[in-house]
Amino acid sequence: MPPRILISDSLSPAAIDIFRARGIEADFEPALGKDEARLAAAIGAYDGLAIRSATKVTAEILARAERLKVIGRAGIGVDNVDIPAATAKGVIVMNTPFGNSVTTAEHAIAMMFALARQIPAADASTQAGKWEKNRFMGVEIAGKTLGIVGCGNIGAIVADRALGLKMRVIAYDPFLTEERAQALGVEKVELDALLAHADVITLHTPMTPQTKNILSAEALARTRKGVRVVNCARGGLLDEMALARALDDGHVAGAALDVFAVEPATENPLFGRANVVCTPHLGASTSEAQEKVALQVAEQMSDYFTRGAVANAVNFPSITAEEAPRLAPFVALGEKLGLFIGQIARSGVQSLSIVFEGHIAQQKTRAITAAALSGLLKPILEDVSPVSAPAIAKERGIAVEEITREAQSGYESLLALAARTAEGEIRVAGTVFHDGRPRIMRIGEIGVDAEFAPSMIYTQNEDRPGFIGRFANVLGAASVNIATFALGRDAPGGCAVALVAVDGALLEGTLDEIRALPGVKQATTLKF
Numbered sequence: 001m002p003p004r005i006l007i008s009d010s011l012s013p014a015a016i017d018i019f020r021a022r023g024i025e026a027d028f029e030p031a032l033g034k035d036e037a038r039l040a041a042a043i044g045a046y047d048g049l050a051i052r053s054a055t056k057v058t059a060e061i062l063a064r065a066e067r068l069k070v071i072g073r074a075g076i077g078v079d080n081v082d083i084p085a086a087t088a089k090g091v092i093v094m095n096t097p098f099g100n101s102v103t104t105a106e107h108a109i110a111m112m113f114a115l116a117r118q119i120p121a122a123d124a125s126t127q128a129g130k131w132e133k134n135r136f137m138g139v140e141i142a143g144k145t146l147g148i149v150g151c152g153n154i155g156a157i158v159a160d161r162a163l164g165l166k167m168r169v170i171a172y173d174p175f176l177t178e179e180r181a182q183a184l185g186v187e188k189v190e191l192d193a194l195l196a197h198a199d200v201i202t203l204h205t206p207m208t209p210q211t212k213n214i215l216s217a218e219a220l221a222r223t224r225k226g227v228r229v230v231n232c233a234r235g236g237l238l239d240e241m242a243l244a245r246a247l248d249d250g251h252v253a254g255a256a257l258d259v260f261a262v263e264p265a266t267e268n269p270l271f272g273r274a275n276v277v278c279t280p281h282l283g284a285s286t287s288e289a290q291e292k293v294a295l296q297v298a299e300q301m302s303d304y305f306t307r308g309a310v311a312n313a314v315n316f317p318s319i320t321a322e323e324a325p326r327l328a329p330f331v332a333l334g335e336k337l338g339l340f341i342g343q344i345a346r347s348g349v350q351s352l353s354i355v356f357e358g359h360i361a362q363q364k365t366r367a368i369t370a371a372a373l374s375g376l377l378k379p380i381l382e383d384v385s386p387v388s389a390p391a392i393a394k395e396r397g398i399a400v401e402e403i404t405r406e407a408q409s410g411y412e413s414l415l416a417l418a419a420r421t422a423e424g425e426i427r428v429a430g431t432v433f434h435d436g437r438p439r440i441m442r443i444g445e446i447g448v449d450a451e452f453a454p455s456m457i458y459t460q461n462e463d464r465p466g467f468i469g470r471f472a473n474v475l476g477a478a479s480v481n482i483a484t485f486a487l488g489r490d491a492p493g494g495c496a497v498a499l500v501a502v503d504g505a506l507l508e509g510t511l512d513e514i515r516a517l518p519g520v521k522q523a524t525t526l527k528f
């Protein structure tokens with residue numbers, strides 16, 4: 001069955017064309033994004049969801065999203081998606097980080113000019129036949145100081161345009177390096193200095209717990225009298241009530257707002273003032289930007305479904321379409337080795353160390369680690385996936401260590417997992433041969449060579465004559481057919497292991513009989 005995508009926001013039709021050309025079913029239902037009940041009722045039938053900012057992907061929506069694997073945000077901000085809930089559900093969330101940044105930066109500059117020259121109010125007055133030439137005295141932009149809060153992709157483009165307008169540009173961004181600031185031609189300052197010196201403040205941070213209300217009442221009180229404020233990022237970055245008061249008492253000369261604490265903003269404490277300019281979240285709304293983000297999100301989501309590529313995901317490591325086929329067998333190996341440990345561990349795993357040896361050490365190891373954790377947790381958590389496993393492992397206090405090193409074992413690539421439990425360490429290693437099939441090559445110190453099969457029996461026993469015959473007799477008597485039989489031991493008469501693939505499931509009674517055989521230390525059924 002081809003994957004099904006729901007487009008629940010007003011995306012350019014270019015997206016639908018791409019989905020369909022890539023063999024993916026796409027339903028375009030832009031009204032659903034604004035109707036939580038209808039979206040909740042529909043979401044269960046879809047593997048992918050393509051959105052802009054109108055669709056709120058809440059924990060409640062995700063709880064109904066039984067098949068959902070990926071959410072694609074045709075745009076930048078993903079604050080309308082409950083990322084922890086999506087991650088816990090194993091849903092990848094991807095955005096398109098650059099497609100609308102020039103357009104949004106241009107909107108911020110346009111808003112700054114609109115404020116400086118009161119263009120919207122002057123337009124309304126002129127078209128009303130008033131010709132109020134003396135009412136609309138403006139301010140010049142050249143020579144003024146622009147304070148950019150958040151100097152990332154959009155902030156940097158705003159800085160470039162502002163420098164072209166002969167402004168002095170200062171920026172507050174804790175993650176902006178001195179070198180980058182110099183390259184951009186901006187002065188990196190602390191927030192206090194920005195507030196104290198800027199003639200115009202423009203916000204360009206994402207909405208995070210740290211940036212929420214960054215322009216608070218206290219922050220506004222520390223700005224210069226006559227400052228102008230532009231917000232084309234997210235509504236919650238400023239205190240709307242405090243800004244309204246500061247506009248009314250004349251401390252703030254003007255504010256231009258594209259985004260609001262509550263959207264759609266049909267009412268707002270800032271509305272109704274001549275020195276306030278508002279647009280309805282139009283920052284990204286140019287035909288060029290919308291074409292770019294729609295194409296990009298559709299390509300990214302299609303690449304995920306058809307080629308296993310992950311690009312611009314906020315909750316999973318990136319994997320290119322070229323890397324995906326090379327990585328896939330090792331992701332499967334990681335998951336199966338994790339599953340092996342998860343199924344034989346008798347108590348909770350406290351830590352997992354993963355050694356990547358040889359060629360595989362040069363690959364995207366984080367995706368393999370995520371798969372190994374997913375396998376490890378699967379026997380106790382049905383719904384875990386490589387997307388959710390790292391966060392769950394962290395929550396459960398499972399320490400994870402990745403070690404990469406050159407080949408030491410004669411295999412081109414080897415993946416070795418070591419899990420610490422209250423009862424000791426469990427170690428297992430495997431590889432993928434040229435046939436692309438993952439194999440288990442070592443259990444503890446004992447070499448074996450076994451392919452994974454849906455139903456297996458793992459035993460540890462004393463290496464004594466007669467064991468294999470007795471073992472096979474028990475299975476024969478229970479009418480269990482043996483598909484493959486792999487053996488290994490550390491030394492003659494020492495410790496031996498067997499990995500036996502069987503057709504069909506094994507009854508618990510048969511397993512008890514195996515456990516009762518002389519010399520058997522452990523016998524477990526395994527499912528892969």
Ligand SMILES: NC(=O)C1=CN([C@@H]2O[C@H](COP(=O)(O)OP(=O)(O)OC[C@H]3O[C@@H](n4cnc5c(N)ncnc54)[C@H](O)[C@@H]3O)[C@@H](O)[C@H]2O)C=CC1
Nearest residue numbers: 076077104150151152153154173175205206232233283284
């Ligand atoms: N109005 C609209 O239609 C649009 C709004 N946006 C908004 O603009 C935001 C910025 O977009 P980009 O520049 O592409 O993102 P970005 O991730 O490239 O840049 C954000 C910058 O904010 C900085 N930052 C993070 N925490 C900070 C803090 N506590 N204080 C100061 N700076 C901090 C980061 O270091 C980064 O440099 C988006 O997150 C989105 O919310 C984006 C596109 C369109």
Ligand SMILES: O=C(O)C(=O)COP(=O)(O)O
Nearest residue numbers: 052053054075076077284
């Ligand atoms: O990309 C972003 O972050 C935006 O805010 C653009 O929002 P929109 O896609 O126009 O609803």
